[in-house]
Amino acid sequence: xxxxxxxxxxxxxxxxxxxxxxxxxxxxxxxxxxxxxxxxxxxxxxxxxxxxxxxxxxxxxxxxxxxxxxxxxxxxxxxxxxxxxxxxxxxxxxxxxxxxxxxxxxxxxxxxxxxxxxxxxxxxxxxxxxxxxxxxxxxxxxxxxxxxxxxxxxxxxxxxxxxxxxxxxxxxxxxxxxxxxxxxxxxxxxxxxxxxxxxxxxxxxxxxxxxxxxxxxxxxxxx
Numbered sequence: 001x002x003x004x005x006x007x008x009x010x011x012x013x014x015x016x017x018x019x020x021x022x023x024x025x026x027x028x029x030x031x032x033x034x035x036x037x038x039x040x041x042x043x044x045x046x047x048x049x050x051x052x053x054x055x056x057x058x059x060x061x062x063x064x065x066x067x068x069x070x071x072x073x074x075x076x077x078x079x080x081x082x083x084x085x086x087x088x089x090x091x092x093x094x095x096x097x098x099x100x101x102x103x104x105x106x107x108x109x110x111x112x113x114x115x116x117x118x119x120x121x122x123x124x125x126x127x128x129x130x131x132x133x134x135x136x137x138x139x140x141x142x143x144x145x146x147x148x149x150x151x152x153x154x155x156x157x158x159x160x161x162x163x164x165x166x167x168x169x170x171x172x173x174x175x176x177x178x179x180x181x182x183x184x185x186x187x188x189x190x191x192x193x194x195x196x197x198x199x200x201x202x203x204x205x206x207x208x209x210x211x212x213x214x215x216x217x218x219x220x221x222x223x
Contacts (some may be wrong), residue, residue, distance in 0.1 A: 016043060016073035017065070028079035036084050038184040041077065041093040044109070044147070045069040052107040052152050063108055070109070071116040078123055078135075088132045090184045091123070094176070095137040097199040105153035117195050124193040134192035136183045140176045141165075142198030163211050166201045175200075 002011050014025045029036070046066045074093050085091075096106075099114035120135045126197045127133040142161040148154050179198050182188055197203070 006182065009096075010024050012021060017069050019076065022076050026084065027043060029081060029084045029169070034084055035086050036081065037086050037089055039081065039085070039089070039091045039200070040180060041068060041074045041075070041091065044094070044113075045071055046107060046109050046112070046151075047198060048107060048150070048152060052104065055108060056100070058108045063112075066109065066112045067115055070112050071119065074116060075119055075123065079125075082127070085133055088134075088186075088189070090134045090136070090188065092180045092183045093120075093135075093137045094180075094194050095139040097139050097141040097197050103157065105151065105157040107151070120195070121193040131182045134183075134188070135187070136193070137195040138176055138179045138183065139195040139197045139199075141171050141197075141202050143171065143173055143176065145173065161202055163214075164205050165199070166205050167201070168206075171198060171200045
């Protein structure tokens with residue numbers, strides 16, 4: 001739990017689907033005179049309780065809920081805590097390595113992440129009226145996390161990614177975190193409205209000779 005990870009630190013809980021809770025969080029921070037040098041937005045949700053269906057069968061309620069929690073929450077949080085952000089603060093969110101690939105194992109979340117990442121430019125422009133707050137995303141490849149383990153078919157996609165990545169080893173949460181820390185730091189002061197891809201080269205190696213050879217073998221599975 002966070003209590004164990006951050007002993008003695010103040011922990012505030014906020015349901016980002018509830019604007020009242022977002023406003024309450026902002027009021028608490030403001031009331032305590034807290035000024036923030038950075039914000040990490042690492043939130044995503046999709047209701048896959050009925051399994052992953054063809055994209056055109058995506059339910060309106062499920063899709064809009066995912067957009068609300070996974071994408072709009074960045075806009076809502078940023079706006080609410082704007083008075084608490086330092087003039088040169090950095091806001092970092094977590095995207096995906098590509099929103100242009102129709103990965104069936106990821107369901108409808110790629111379009112949701114596309115909405116999240118496209119908002120970076122608009123937030124940067126909007127905040128630039130009176131600050132130098134930066135907005136960026138770490139566009140991560142497939143990660144082994146407790147959340148991803150619950151996505152139907154994700155494990156197979158993760159194992160495939162390991163085959164495609166040139167180094168034959170998946171990226172780690174530490175590698176993604178290191179990029180986020182860089183974007184939060186003054187060293188990245190010239191970077192804003194960008195998505196930094198962290199995929200260990202997966203995107204350039206889909207036609208790896210061995211992977212292609214395995215896929216073309218007459219078998220029920222390429223592995």
